[in-house]
Amino acid sequence: xxxxxxxxxxxxxxxxxxxxxxxxxxxxxxxxxxxxxxxxxxxxxxxxxxxxxxxxxxxxxxxxxxxxxxxxxxxxxxxxxxxxxxxxxxxxxxxxxxxxxxxxxxxxxxxxxxxxxxxxxxxxxxxxxxxxxxxxxxxxxxxxxxxxxxxxxxxxxxxxxxxxxxxxxxxxxxxxxxxxxxxxxxxxxxxxxxxxxxxxxxxxxxxxxxxxxxxxxxxxxxxxxxxxxxxxxxxxxxxxxxxxxxxxxxxxxxxxxxxxxxxxxxxxxxxxxxxxxxxxxxxxxxxxxxxxxxxxxxxxxxxxxxxxxxxxxxxxxxxxxxxxxxxxxxxxxxxxxxxxxxxxxxxxxxxxxxxxxxxxxxxxxxxxxxxxxxxxxxxxxxxxxxxxxxxxxxxxxxxxxxxxxxxxxxxxxxxxxxxxxxxxxxxxxxxxxxxxxxxxxxxxxxxxxxxxxxxxxxxxxxxxxxxxxxxxxxxxxxxxxxxxxxxxxxxxxxxxxxxxxxxxxxxxxxxxxxxxxxxxxxxxxxxxxx
Numbered sequence: 001x002x003x004x005x006x007x008x009x010x011x012x013x014x015x016x017x018x019x020x021x022x023x024x025x026x027x028x029x030x031x032x033x034x035x036x037x038x039x040x041x042x043x044x045x046x047x048x049x050x051x052x053x054x055x056x057x058x059x060x061x062x063x064x065x066x067x068x069x070x071x072x073x074x075x076x077x078x079x080x081x082x083x084x085x086x087x088x089x090x091x092x093x094x095x096x097x098x099x100x101x102x103x104x105x106x107x108x109x110x111x112x113x114x115x116x117x118x119x120x121x122x123x124x125x126x127x128x129x130x131x132x133x134x135x136x137x138x139x140x141x142x143x144x145x146x147x148x149x150x151x152x153x154x155x156x157x158x159x160x161x162x163x164x165x166x167x168x169x170x171x172x173x174x175x176x177x178x179x180x181x182x183x184x185x186x187x188x189x190x191x192x193x194x195x196x197x198x199x200x201x202x203x204x205x206x207x208x209x210x211x212x213x214x215x216x217x218x219x220x221x222x223x224x225x226x227x228x229x230x231x232x233x234x235x236x237x238x239x240x241x242x243x244x245x246x247x248x249x250x251x252x253x254x255x256x257x258x259x260x261x262x263x264x265x266x267x268x269x270x271x272x273x274x275x276x277x278x279x280x281x282x283x284x285x286x287x288x289x290x291x292x293x294x295x296x297x298x299x300x301x302x303x304x305x306x307x308x309x310x311x312x313x314x315x316x317x318x319x320x321x322x323x324x325x326x327x328x329x330x331x332x333x334x335x336x337x338x339x340x341x342x343x344x345x346x347x348x349x350x351x352x353x354x355x356x357x358x359x360x361x362x363x364x365x366x367x368x369x370x371x372x373x374x375x376x377x378x379x380x381x382x383x384x385x386x387x388x389x390x391x392x393x394x395x396x397x398x399x400x401x402x403x404x405x406x407x408x409x410x411x412x413x414x415x416x417x418x419x420x421x422x423x424x425x426x427x428x429x430x431x432x433x434x435x436x437x438x439x440x441x442x443x444x445x446x447x448x449x450x451x452x453x454x455x456x457x458x459x460x461x462x463x464x465x466x467x468x469x470x471x472x473x474x475x476x477x478x479x480x481x482x483x484x485x486x487x488x489x490x491x492x493x494x495x496x497x498x499x500x501x502x503x504x505x506x507x508x509x510x511x512x513x514x515x516x517x518x519x520x521x522x523x524x525x526x527x528x529x530x
Contacts, residue, residue, distance in 0.1 A: 013497060014389045017481055018065055021393050022058040025400030030055030032404045050408045058400045062392075065399075069391030075344050076484045077384045080147060080492070081377045082348040084384075086355025087151045088376025089369060093362045094256050095322035096152065100159050122160060126226065127219055129153070130174035134215050137178025139289060140337055141185040141440070143477075143485050144344050146172045148333075148351055150492045152326075158245045163229050163236040164493045165503060169222045172489045173478060173504075177218040179440075180474025180511070181211030184289055188440040192469050195448040196462040203463045203529030207470075210518050217514060221507055237499045244494055258317035263363040268310045268321065271357060275303045285339040298335045302328065322358045329354040383491020387484045394437075394482055403437065419523040423464050424516055426451060430472025431512065438483040440473045463530040464522035471515035479508050 030053045058065075070077065090096060110121045133149075136142035154167030182189045184201055193202065229236045236242065278299050285298040306328060313320040329350055336342035336350065355376075359369035397403045430447065437443045447469065455465040477483050479501060490500055522530055 011386065011389060014386065014393070014481060015062075018062050018389075018392050018396055021396040022062050022400070025055055025058045025396065025402050028055065028400075028402040028405050030401035030405060031408055032401060033408075050404065052405070053401060055401050055405075056399055058396050061399060062396065065392035065395045066389060068395040068399075069393070070388035071391075072395060073387050073391035073484050076144060076147075076387050076488060079144065079344040079348045080380055080384045080387065080488050082352045083148050083151070084380030084492070085373035085376035086351045086358075087148075088379060089355040089364075089372045090322060090326065090358045091151075091376075092372050093319060093322050093358055095319045095326070095358070096155065098256060098317075098319045099323045099326075100156055103156070104159060122226075122230075123223060125160075126166075126170060126223065129170045130177075130219055130222065131215065133171050133174040134178035134181075134211075134218075136334075137175035138181055138183040138185060138211055139178075141179060141182070141188060142175045142337075143179065145333060145337070145347060146175050147485065147488050147492060148347070150489055154493050155245055155248065157226075158242060161230045161233070162226050163233070164238050164242050164245060164495055165236065165500075166222070166226045166229060168489060168493050168495065169225075172486075173218065173222065176474065176478045177214050178211065179477065180471060180515070181207065181214040182470055182474070183207050183211055185440075188444060188470060188473055189466065191440075191444040192448050192466045195444060196452040196466055198462055198466065199529075203466075203527065205529070206522070206527045207467070210467075213518065214511070214514065217510065218507075221510070237503055238495050241494050241496065241499075256319065258319060260314050260316075260318045260321070261361075261363040264314050264318040264321055264361045267357050267361040268314060271325075272303070272307055272310065275299065275306055279303045285335060287335070287339050289338070298339060302331060302335075318361055322361055325354050325358055325361070380492060383488055386487045386491050386497075390481055390484060390487045406433075419460055420520055423460055423468055423519050423523050426455075426460075426465060426468035427472050427516060427519055430469050431476055434473050434476045435480045435482060438477060438480055438485075443473055444469060460523055461530045463527075464519065467519055467522050471519065475508060475511045475515060479504055 031050060032053055033050050036049050107121045107125060110124075133142065133146070136145075149171045150168060153171045154164045157163065157167030157170060179185065179188070183204060184190075189201060189207075193199070233239060279297075279302075282299050283297060284295045286293050286295050287298065306324075309324050310321065313324045332350055333342075333347060336346060340346075342350075355373065356369060359372065364372070430443070433443055433447060448465075451465045451469065452462050455462050478486065480486065481497065487497070490497055521527060
């Protein structure tokens with residue numbers, strides 16, 4: 001009888017968590033951290049001090065939390081809708097299908113290489129993709145940006161004989177592994193070390209070693225799962241859900257008529273003119289990698305490349321030109337994030353422009369472009385709604401004034417413990433806090449002013465404390481329901497949250513154990529920067 005019991009819908013699960021959070025506001029006393037200015041050695045510093053206040057027990061507010069959750073997560077929600085609409089226009093052009101078909105043909109040719117055939121072309125391709133996104137996560141904290149790539153990597157994984165979970169792993173999990181093993185991430189390591197008064201990005205040697213270890217374990221786990229699914233597709237927990245992607249994949253790519261309308265050349269001219277103007281305004285771009293930067297002519301380079309590739313792709317077919325627009329969008333995404341500190345508004349604008357120009361290049365009418373955009377918004381709306389609902393969890397805990405109390409109570413649990421136990425407790429605390437405060441930069445600003453001085457009192461280096469924050473912040477981003485990015489990724493990939501948790505939980509346990517083991521040398525060995 002229990003076997004026939006239906007698993008609750010993701011919306012239902014999130015609402016249950018909201019109710020549980022409201023119950024906590026009745027049990028846990030209220031509290032808050034306040035900034036106070038203290039003088040040490042003639043220098044004024046700001047410290048956080050905790051005080052108990054009246055809690056605000058939440059009742060009917062669980063319904064208001066839904067509205068506030070949408071407001072709180074409005075940026076990501078609009079980002080998802082714009083990305084969905086833009087890609088729907090591009091998908092209608094069949095350019096991505098053409099690209100995947102060409103890629104698969106290319107991998108078939110690679111099979112002729114004796115070395116690549118021995119290690120497996122699929123293995124080579126997946127490892128390359130995962131290392132690329134992991135590097136993005138480690139260097140500039142790629143997170144929200146992964147949502148856009150899910151629409152590309154999931155169909156690719158399906159076409160290669162895998163499932164949507166594999167596609168999510170190629171981009172989102174890979175970026176998460178990089179985020180956890182952050183090398184130069186300015187949004188986590190940069191802020192945490194700055195607050196802890198450490199030289200920015202010091203201890204990079206050991207963090208790089210940790211990044212290698214975490215990725216090695218992660219890639220092995222993902223490849224083993226991918227091969228299991230390829231041998232038996234029905235072994236995938238999302239086999240039924242993937243019917244949506246398989247239906248799209250089964251469309252006959254070889255029936256596509258390859259042509260280039262005059263509108264494609266007009267689009268090429270408009271974009272090239274715009275790039276030339278931008279290259280004059282921004283001849284040099286200061287690309288930031290961690291605490292270092294270098295000035296490069298990134299936009300002028302794009303002008304030359306686009307001028308050449310645009311002609312070649314248009315002479316072949318407008319589909320390849322549209323595909324090149326996607327590649328240049330990714331290029332400008334990297335330049336924008338690393339050179340101009342772009343965030344979701346500008347990134348969404350970039351993809352929206354890509355979608356519109358794709359429609360123009362295909363000679364679609366303004367009305368058709370609009371209809372396609374709205375169809376894309378409708379198709380991805382459920383993912384956006386889930387993000388708004390998940391935002392309600394944080395709203396309840398914040399309005400109930402219990403988040404700071406939870407943090408304070410956890411920090412007091414570290415008294416009178418050995419170094420290994422203490423750094424382990426710090427790690428556990430940061431992991432638990434990440435469930436209610438998934439933002440790495442916000443958590444660094446809240447916890448490091450407390451943890452850094454506390455580490456001095458118990459004889460642990462502040463660098464070890466930063467590492468505990470880094471691991472605690474990174475791993476649970478891949479499983480916590482309060483992460484708007486995770487919920488959005490699963491919504492776009494059409495993976496039910498409960499199935500994702502069941503699949504990834506063993507992997508999370510392994511990663512958390514590895515994280516603790518990697519923390520031990522920070523308090524038992526003399527490491528550079530520690």
